Amino acid sequence: MNLDTLNPAQREAVEKTDGPVLILAGAGSGKTRVLTTRIAHLMEDKGVQATNILAITFTNKAANEMRERVEETIPGANTKEMWISTFHSCCVRILRKDINRIGYNRSFVIYDSGDQITLVKDCLKELNLSDKVFEPKSVISAISGAKDKLYNPKQFKAIHLSDNRMSKIADIYALYQDRLKRNSALDFDDLIYKTVELFKEEKEVLDFYRSRFKYIMVDEYQDTSKAQYELIKVLAKEHQNICVVGDDDQSIYGWRGADIRNILEFEKDYDDVHTVKLEQNYRSTQIILDAANTVISNNIERKRKKLWSEKKEGELIKIQLSDNEVDEADFIADTIARVARRDRRPYKDFAVLYRANAQARSIEDALNRSQIPYNIYGGTKFYERKEIKDLVAYLRVIQNPQDDISLKRIINVPRRGIGLRTIEKIEDRASLKQESIYSVLIDIDTNSDISTKARASISGFVDIIGTLRTISTVYPVSKLIEKVLDTTGYLDELEKDKSEDSQDRIDNLKEFISIALEFEQNNEEKDLQTFLTSVALTSEQSNDEENDKVSLMTIHTSKGLEFPVVFLTGMEEGLFPISRAVRSMNDSEIEEERRLCYVGITRAKEELFMTLTKKRTLYGKTNPSIASRFMEELPLECIEKLNKMEKELTYSKANYNILDKYTKKYMNNVNKSTVATNVKATIKDSQKETDIDDIKLGSKVHHPKFGIGTVVAMVGTDVTIAFDQQGIKKINKEYTTLDLL
DNA sequence: TATCATTTACTTTTT
DNA sequence: GTAAATGATA
Numbered sequence A: 001m002n003l004d005t006l007n008p009a010q011r012e013a014v015e016k017t018d019g020p021v022l023i024l025a026g027a028g029s030g031k032t033r034v035l036t037t038r039i040a041h042l043m044e045d046k047g048v049q050a051t052n053i054l055a056i057t058f059t060n061k062a063a064n065e066m067r068e069r070v071e072e073t074i075p076g077a078n079t080k081e082m083w084i085s086t087f088h089s090c091c092v093r094i095l096r097k098d099i100n101r102i103g104y105n106r107s108f109v110i111y112d113s114g115d116q117i118t119l120v121k122d123c124l125k126e127l128n129l130s131d132k133v134f135e136p137k138s139v140i141s142a143i144s145g146a147k148d149k150l151y152n153p154k155q156f157k158a159i160h161l162s163d164n165r166m167s168k169i170a171d172i173y174a175l176y177q178d179r180l181k182r183n184s185a186l187d188f189d190d191l192i193y194k195t196v197e198l199f200k201e202e203k204e205v206l207d208f209y210r211s212r213f214k215y216i217m218v219d220e221y222q223d224t225s226k227a228q229y230e231l232i233k234v235l236a237k238e239h240q241n242i243c244v245v246g247d248d249d250q251s252i253y254g255w256r257g258a259d260i261r262n263i264l265e266f267e268k269d270y271d272d273v274h275t276v277k278l279e280q281n282y283r284s285t286q287i288i289l290d291a292a293n294t295v296i297s298n299n300i301e302r303k304r305k306k307l308w309s310e311k312k313e314g315e316l317i318k319i320q321l322s323d324n325e326v327d328e329a330d331f332i333a334d335t336i337a338r339v340a341r342r343d344r345r346p347y348k349d350f351a352v353l354y355r356a357n358a359q360a361r362s363i364e365d366a367l368n369r370s371q372i373p374y375n376i377y378g379g380t381k382f383y384e385r386k387e388i389k390d391l392v393a394y395l396r397v398i399q400n401p402q403d404d405i406s407l408k409r410i411i412n413v414p415r416r417g418i419g420l421r422t423i424e425k426i427e428d429r430a431s432l433k434q435e436s437i438y439s440v441l442i443d444i445d446t447n448s449d450i451s452t453k454a455r456a457s458i459s460g461f462v463d464i465i466g467t468l469r470t471i472s473t474v475y476p477v478s479k480l481i482e483k484v485l486d487t488t489g490y491l492d493e494l495e496k497d498k499s500e501d502s503q504d505r506i507d508n509l510k511e512f513i514s515i516a517l518e519f520e521q522n523n524e525e526k527d528l529q530t531f532l533t534s535v536a537l538t539s540e541q542s543n544d545e546e547n548d549k550v551s552l553m554t555i556h557t558s559k560g561l562e563f564p565v566v567f568l569t570g571m572e573e574g575l576f577p578i579s580r581a582v583r584s585m586n587d588s589e590i591e592e593e594r595r596l597c598y599v600g601i602t603r604a605k606e607e608l609f610m611t612l613t614k615k616r617t618l619y620g621k622t623n624p625s626i627a628s629r630f631m632e633e634l635p636l637e638c639i640e641k642l643n644k645m646e647k648e649l650t651y652s653k654a655n656y657n658i659l660d661k662y663t664k665k666y667m668n669n670v671n672k673s674t675v676a677t678n679v680k681a682t683i684k685d686s687q688k689e690t691d692i693d694d695i696k697l698g699s700k701v702h703h704p705k706f707g708i709g710t711v712v713a714m715v716g717t718d719v720t721i722a723f724d725q726q727g728i729k730k731i732n733k734e735y736t737t738l739d740l741l
Numbered sequence B: 001t002a003t004c005a006t007t008t009a010c011t012t013t014t015t
Numbered sequence C: 001g002t003a004a005a006t007g008a009t010a
Helices: A008-015 A031-044 A060-073 A087-102 A113-126 A136-148 A153-159 A164-182 A188-201 A203-212 A226-236 A286-296 A325-343 A357-369 A386-399 A404-410 A420-433 A437-442 A452-472 A477-487 A490-496 A500-522 A528-537 A587-601 A653-676
Strands: A021-025 A053-057 A083-086 A109-111 A185-187 A215-218 A242-246 A274-278 A317-322 A350-354 A374-376 A550-554 A563-568 A604-613 A615-618 A621-624 A639-641 A700-703 A707-715 A718-723 A727-732
Touching: A008 A031, A008 A274, A021 A031, A031 A053, A031 A060, A031 A215, A031 A242, A053 A060, A053 A087, A060 A083, A083 A087, A087 A188, A087 A203, A087 A226, A087 A528, A109 A113, A109 A188, A109 A528, A113 A136, A113 A164, A113 A185, A113 A404, A136 A164, A136 A188, A136 A226, A153 A164, A164 A185, A185 A188, A188 A203, A188 A226, A203 A226, A215 A226, A226 A242, A286 A317, A286 A587, A286 A604, A317 A325, A325 A350, A325 A357, A325 A563, A325 A604, A325 A615, A350 A357, A357 A374, A357 A550, A386 A404, A386 A452, A386 A477, A386 A490, A386 A500, A386 A528, A404 A420, A404 A437, A420 A437, A437 A452, A452 A477, A477 A490, A477 A500, A477 A528, A490 A500, A500 A528, A563 A587
Parallel strands: A021 A242, A021 A274, A053 A083, A053 A215, A109 A185, A215 A242, A317 A604, A317 A639, A350 A550, A350 A563, A374 A550, A563 A604
Antiparallel strands: A615 A621, A700 A707, A707 A718, A718 A727
């Protein structure tokens, strides 16, 4: 194995194969190259068998890339025996083999976040808890946090004994787990949690994998959770041949359970850790690196490192201030067109990055206007579309009829006259008998409290599922899907409706069939269960990367990618760093935002543009902007302002306080008025309109529906009015006729 | 029970 | 601004 092309640090990281190794790999320092070379070195020079290697990544994409590159490095290597996979698919593989030892069904289904919400709602109903007080989303994030930290419901309850709300959530957690098990389902967090549990409880299983995985490598280690950390630790316990690669400065998934301490304290957790820092950057110009280094140096909690490059200084970072998001987008489109022409760059050299998906729209519009082709990454995912989820629910029920959540989703889709009342009755019966809904459906005839009509529909449904179940064992998945769409009448229903929307849905379903066909071609195991697993664990949409298009994505999504020209947009307080207005951010949240900014800057190879606006409309509300504090952290010698920045706009303590006050006041008004009433106060198509400028704070007005009131607040296009009879209401002045008194 | 109107939420999301 | 969830009505 020739290691001469590596730099000294990279070479050290490759050659130090035994014992714990921490590789701190800065952005663009060639870490994938180091990892693949290391695997090749293990096999070629150290005689390690492929079966003894475990390489863990976070994305399927990274796993595939790594496997391909190992194959390139050692042609003919038998990489099939090597486990190069994501945490989740690695765990599924382990669990499918042995989860029955801890009381689960080996043919479990995997629930996505949508299913989780449905299940939590069911649990809330059963516990008679309000979903207003216990918002399903926040309940799930609490449960997910608990699982990431390896707390079972009992432990979770014990920790939060003094906290009433949290201890109620612990009860929900307990029921939630119970229901998952009864449905033969695991959620994403369970995949990790249950594997750790399996290893803890079944020594035999643990020993098997311990002796198999003699060399373990973990990529993106800064993103591991406590549970993932524990999983690796327990596997590596004996041989200690564990190599983790990561960059604490690129830890941007703290909100998803990633525990940055895992990487910061790796040296404490293992004995005799060999640490290698990869600081030479092969990606960006020195100016871009200087900017990135300076910004990130404002973080306190980090391992010191400084990226350097042999590349030339390069272009200054250009900063553009626009009036609003439309102008910002136009600037981006114009600049792309100009630079593409000037430097003869293909469109795929450009990326437009933003903090929130909602920003994409205006950019899309501008690119469309300029006829610049683009690809959007992220947003609503393919598998989250209603029709796809319905279809997947059918497939799941076929594979595992115990899956109540999926069954309830499709029992009346398309409508077959099994209404809410009937379902409720069946559910009651199921929980009484501690059985699955499907088993109640099967002997529905013995059920007297259900109408004959409903009973007929139900046995029709049971017949359909029964037939499909029989077919499923012999048909390939693509054929099975066609059968499902056909026999359930799902496709018919869509075809009857001639709307554009339905045509889109039909196209999506066809797309799903071709995904199934592709699956059949690429996999040795072609059964339904394997297909469903792959659907659950894959979210990447096949964006045609071959094409010459500009890339639009969030900064999160851009991690690990690089582009010659990058636009970082919306560099404004409140948007980046983002804040949820009411609650101001704490230091660690700001540090994570700053790391995100670091990730964004370091995506650029040659040119970087940063854009911001004077005022921005987001979610239908227009607010004045203040420059992001990260702009102030850029070294002056690295930047060039394309237009003059106004003083009020720059980030400073004083300006920030003004914004803060404004935001608080704004939030107060919104809360008060929306809490006070549920009555709609918007009237469209009004004949005449009162000139809005005439209305001032304290004005007496007459509203056609609510009568006389006083204006107590005005924000954006919303007027909040205290009515004499109806209480406080928020009214959109653009759509309402108000008579000034 | 189905459909329409109205309200509500809305950061990021590798699996 | 907008999709999805909820609530009111036929």
